[in-house]
Amino acid sequence: MHTSGIKRPVAASLAALTLVITAACAGSGGGGATPSPDGSVTPTTSAARADVLAVKIDNVAPARPPTGLENADLVYVEQVEAGLSRILAAYSSDVPSVIGPVRSARETDLELLRQFDKPTLAYSGAQSRLLPSIEAAPLDPLPPSKAPNAYFRSPDRAAPHNLYLRPEKIPHDSTDVNAAEDIGLRFAAAPAGGTPVDERTVAYPSARFTFTWSADSGRWLIGMDGSPARTASGERLGTANVLLQNVDVHPSRFRDRGGNTTPFTETVGSGSARVLRDGTAYDVSWERDTAASATEFTTNDGKPMTFADGQIWIVFVPK
Known part of the structure; x- marks a missing residue:
């Protein structure tokens, strides 16, 4: 996304200049250096x-097939x-x-995305009463009104199922970090047991x-x-992992234009879940203490659940 440099006064001494350079490196997310109590610098x-x-x-029938969904790290x-139903892809x-x-x-x-560090949310719009909460x-937040050049309407479908995003116009590039790993999910060999x-x-x-x-x-x-x-190219849509998370779903204070009440899915709390990987199902527990914390999934022996390499679909299942 957008980055900004760190400007500091240039010191006269070589030691001060070294501290300036190392502080700038740490601020940019790369390797840095930390001054020790004795004045030395530890990398x-x-x-x-x-x-x-x-x-x-969008995933109703007139909106299918989706474009780019197979590239997501996480699909909610x-x-x-x-x-x-509706999909939120990370x-x-x-x-x-x-x-x-x-x-x-x-x-x-909004509550679900609190697990990530200030993510960008691309969406077509929202109910007017929800807009202050989004801001x-x-x-x-990235609706078309804030980045009109990043969106386009396809002539192949009828509105409202024809709005698409070009991430390079935001701009937003790929990274070397999986969004699932960033919130603590682990890719490793399957745990023992399962059905x-x-x-x-x-x-x-x-x-x-x-x-x-x-x-x-x-x-x-x-x-x-x-x-x-x-997929948009005609291939079967598939995933390496499916996580069926049992949650409480209750009416919110919002309604759509047709007067239907918008459900709110509780993703803070705890409960049971089932993980599907490698043709096997594993019963696990989930826990998320606060909206600012990530969700932890643990096996019956209290160890973190591990996932197969590839995409993870997390489906919220009403209790």
Whole structure:
């Protein structure tokens, strides 16, 4: 995203100049140096952080297939008005040239994105009563009104399912950091135990997601509303991991234009979840103490759950 340099007065002595250079390096996120009590300088390194671009993506039938969804590090699925669903995709390690269709933000997104360090949220708009909350949230809101050159309407679809984002116009580039790892999720060998499973389905009142294990491709193939989900290039949409997180969902104070109440998904708290990886299901627990903390997923023996290399879909399942 946008970076700014650190300007400091140039000292006359070589020692002062050294401190200036090392302080500037530390401020820019690279290797730096820390003065010791005796005046010596000890080299230090700073861990890279994800630069997260979160995009609200439309996934009703007229909006399919999505563009760029297969490149996301994390894909969140949440229930919205009238029992439908909406996707929030988080990008950092691999940001595609086009993402969409882009749709409107929800209150749930604001609390969910607190796990990341000031992410950018790309969305088509929001209910007027929610706008003050978006502006006050610790994120960089990016509707078309703030970056008109980064969005375009495709002539291949009818509005409102035809709004797309060009991340390079923000600008927002790929990083070497996976957004999942940035919030503490670990990619490693599978834990012991688990139960072999071929398929799992999550149903909302007006939406359904099916995840079917494909040993040939080593992925969970995704179905939406009973039909195979595909990418914009026609390939089957699949993921290495599926996390079915049991949550409380209750009515919020917001409504859509049709008068339907907007659900709010509680992502702070604790509960049970099921992780699908490598054709196996694992029962885990989840806990998130505050909105500013990341969600922890642990196995029955209290160890952090590990995930297979690749994308993670987190589907919020109403209790």
